[in-house]
Amino acid sequence: MxxxxxxxxxxxxxxxxxxxxRITGLMVQYYEVCRRELWFMxxxxxxDRDAANIRRGTHVDESSYRDLRESFQVNGRISIDVVDSGEIMEVKVSSTLEEPARLQLLYYLWYLEEVLDIEKDGVLAYPTERKRERVTLDEENRERIESVLRGIVEVVDSETPPALEKKPVCEACLYQDLCWM
Structure with a gap:
């Protein structure tokens, strides 16, 4: 079933x-960027969580907007930040992978509403670019994130990884040795 x-x-x-x-925000990002990466994860x-680009992202997340937001763990695996306006904030180093970041934030908004009956709006922030975007869980975004969540379940339930597909992000991917050896 x-x-x-x-x-x-x-x-x-x-x-x-x-x-x-157990779907996480990172799984939502991986689904959008590379479903094979999602399957491996x-x-x-x-x-390698000690890789330079992972450390850079962690530093930007930990040091940006710290005086404006509080972090919360939800059900032990989803980490959300609530800014003083009450919105949910997701901080990213750059907007290069903007859609995966937006989907991650939409997942958090969907999860809060569907599981905890808490309706919130979100803010996607790129502090190094001085850019912010307001994100709401409207009907179109709800349909999009629910489609992504169904897709994640399909990938995770699969016995084999999705087919190998060369993408521009492969050069920076920490899974590239697994895919391209």
Whole structure:
């Protein structure tokens, strides 16, 4: 029987149930950037978290807007930041991968609304570019994120990784040795 979003939401709301898939914001990003990367990550094949670009992103996230936001862990795996306006903020180093970042924020807004009955708007921030974008979970964005979530379940449930596909991001990907050896 295929996993549905209703199955996931029900399990997230009831701590006695084990969610069929534990979707994270990072999984949403990986789905948009590279589904093969998502498949590897879902199997516990993780990247080197000490790589320079990972450290840079962590530094920007930890040092930007610190006086304006509070961080919260939701169900032990989703980390959200709430700014003093009450909006959910996602901070990224650059807008190079803008759509994956937007989808990650939309997932957080969707999760808060669907699982916790909390309606919030979001802010996507790129402090090094001095750029901010307001993000709302309107009907179009809800349909988009729910389609992505169904796609994540499909990738994670697959027995084999998605087909290899050369993309511009492959050169900077920390999984490239696994794909291209």
């Amino acid at each position: 295929a996993t549905t979003l209703d199955d996931i939401v029900a399990a997230e709301r009831d701590p006695s149930l084990e969610p069929p898939v 879902s199997r516990g094949i993780d990247i």
